[in-house]
Amino acid sequence: MTGTVIRLLLADDHPVVRAGLRAVLESEPDFEIVAEAATAERAVELAAELAVDVVLMDLQFGPGAAMNGAQATAAITARGAGAPRVLVVTTYDTDADTLPALEAGATGYLLKDAPPEELARAVRSAAAGRPALAPTVADRLLERMRTPAAALSARETEVLGLVADGLTNQAIGGRLHLSLATVKSHLVHIYTKLGVESRTAAVREARARGLIRRGG
């Protein structure tokens, strides 16, 4: 956005990854790495204080991090015009990660196994405001458009999360202040939407589609 030099901020809790991104990116003459952040909070601070064009953001901060990459992305892009573009660079690409990140305002989404050239290309795209998506992510977005999108409602996701935690229907009802009948009703809808016919299969399917978090 500055015209000649693209100013970068690296946000990742792994020192090794930061060093790797720095090594890969600082060989590009039109890139300038202005700062590194080891936490999501620090990334938000630095993005506000410094003149930054693109933030390379990891999604997974932790364990024990107060803020994750998606939240940081939302905080940074909330400023609207003039805010840095956020390019998410993460290890995994589940639906449960990518969609919230893109909704939070990320301009691009790459995987860490991307080759250096692709990284540099994505940074330039992001700086120009053009989306930069990894092929697998783009594929999934297109497929999401095609398919009727068997997305679960918020309540259904909540119920399914407790099912994944090993709770019985009755225990789920107690936890969410619902009757047993309601829990079963939600489950029937979940099964229909996911095309399965048992709670364990539903958990597996939801995990595969990235509808529920891995670490419970």
Added chain:
Amino acid sequence: MTGTVIRLLLADDHPVVRAGLRAVLESEPDFEIVAEAATAERAVELAAELAVDVVLMDLQFGPGAAMNGAQATAAITARGAGAPRVLVVTTYDTDADTLPALEAGATGYLLKDAPPEELARAVRSAAAGRPALAPTVADRLLERMRTPAAALSARETEVLGLVADGLTNQAIGGRLHLSLATVKSHLVHIYTKLGVESRTAAVREARARGLIRRGG
């Protein structure tokens, strides 16, 4: 092992991580990075061809990798005396990963979020043949010694794996050529060992303890 300079091989499928490890380690005057491998197979080849003291090995190669880091570790250390030491440097630290890696002959086990100094220290330890474990890994090993080790038998693990895939007891019996009674019997033992009382809770608990694979 060469006395003055420690010769390193970097084995990781992420170019960014390789660059990061190189950037962090090559600033140490007594380290020399002799090669990089993007696949586990290539790492085994290079470890055999070149004079290498320590291999920095990632456990997760993939998706679609024919060999994982634990297998490569076993292949490298199988040579016995004169074989390079393998220092596992990975992202996550579940029991299902660490224990096989250590059994395969890894001299050390670090997480990628380790600070550079700790990495360098671990490399020197590994080169000298001294174990180099991340604190969390060491803790878990000690706890493993203390606790009576509620390890599941091979058959039980097999059954639980199919439960995690969402199969019913009858389907599991069909798959493993067992009667329904036998499957239930195994499950009762599993529940007792894991201290749970339902199949979903058992799956969750086993996942948390790293007893079964994530991507099922």
Added chain:
DNA sequence: GCGGAGTTCAACCTTTCGATTGATGCCGGT
């Protein structure tokens, strides 16, 4: 050789789950 752990199976019973049907109230879009 004996005991223990693992694996295999059977019969019985209780609880839970899943499927079905049906109903109510709320909210948002047409």
Added chain:
DNA sequence: ACCGGCATCAATCGAAAGGTTGAACTCCGC
């Protein structure tokens, strides 16, 4: 104002899962 989706609950019924008891057989270590 009406319709559809969401959330809430009820009742019923068959299937599946879980608990209990009991019993073989094999393999391994003491």
